[in-house]
Amino acid sequence: MDASEVRELLTAEALDLLAGLPPSDSTADAVSLVAGLRRAGHPPARVSAVLTQHRLRRKAVAKFGPFAERMLFTEAGLEQASRLGVAAQHAGRYVAAGLTRVADLGCGIGGDAMALAALDLEVLAVERDEPTAAIAAYNLAPWERATVELGDAEAVDATRVDAVWLDPARRTGARRLSSPDDWSPSLDAALAIARRRPGGIKLAPGMDRALIPADVEAQWVSGGGEVVEVVLWSGALARPGIRRAALVLGPQGAAELVAADDSPDVEAGPLGEYLYEPDGAVIRARLIGDLARSIEGRMLDATIAWVTADRLAPTPFARAFRVLERWPLDAKRIAKALRERGVGTIEIKKRGVDIDPALFRKQLKPQGPNAATLVLTRAAGERVALLVERVD
Structure with missing residues (x-):
């Protein structure tokens, strides 16, 4: 715009x-x-x-709910903006830490600044793109304690505030934000700012974990079944003794797994009556071992993020399935078994096997009134197909 x-x-x-x-x-x-x-x-x-x-x-x-009807947007700003529920989680961190003056450096259309201001924090929203800054000023107008300034994130005097929030923008021409070369400000610059003042830095969830410093808390966040971000928290915003966290936002509210570091794995074992698909945030945070221990489970295969257990243990950190059948991963045999069950609609989940689900579905030639879920994966090194049903 x-x-x-x-x-x-x-x-x-x-x-x-x-x-x-x-x-x-x-x-x-x-x-x-x-x-x-x-x-x-x-x-x-x-x-x-x-x-x-x-x-x-x-x-x-989809991101802002009914608030969208009174907001203005840019294409890029909407794409990068945090979802309202996620932004509220960000803002809650500052309140919990007792920080009252926050600079949103690179505020975009002002989504996170709105969430901060809604909790009665004093917000300085800084944006270097003039049209985007004007949009942010419109969106933040209802909050008297929110101010928008035109400027560069790296040039802001951080002593004016208690804490900072940074959401690095995509550099011109960059297609994604998984590389530090794609970020503006750069990761080094953002970390330098967040070391001068307590801060949160929102980054793409698939970023190289080797780039995460040892002195920050890394929190992966998922909402609606999708991992949407990883936030690096510094200073008073980083919780003592926690360096890895997986925050899952679901219909029942927020649930979180935390640890001092990547959790040790559990051993692989035989397929049980139940199969668990860990939430993506748990996988990214490498807390699958802690999840497995919490449900008395074991890995289905040492190299694949499936957990199996003999009993049902509801958890917000994984989707649970009851295992109905186990077959070798042979299309003809599976097709015959599905025809006998009248299965015409198949959801295929695959992990750890080199198979195109769309092509495999065509090989099965499903027909009939029933629906089924098929998991294509490995168990103890063997390629298998598991017929499962979702446990609500």
């Missing part, structure tokens, strides 16, 4: 027009809206800016 589009968007006429647009979910609706706005005499630049926001607001509901 360029400066001229933001200037057009922030006029009273454009904002009133945006607020009055009816819901729309299809291309046909969008075409009709454009035609109607043009007939009403609105200039093309205003129509373009308003309809872009109308589209982004619909998209943003």
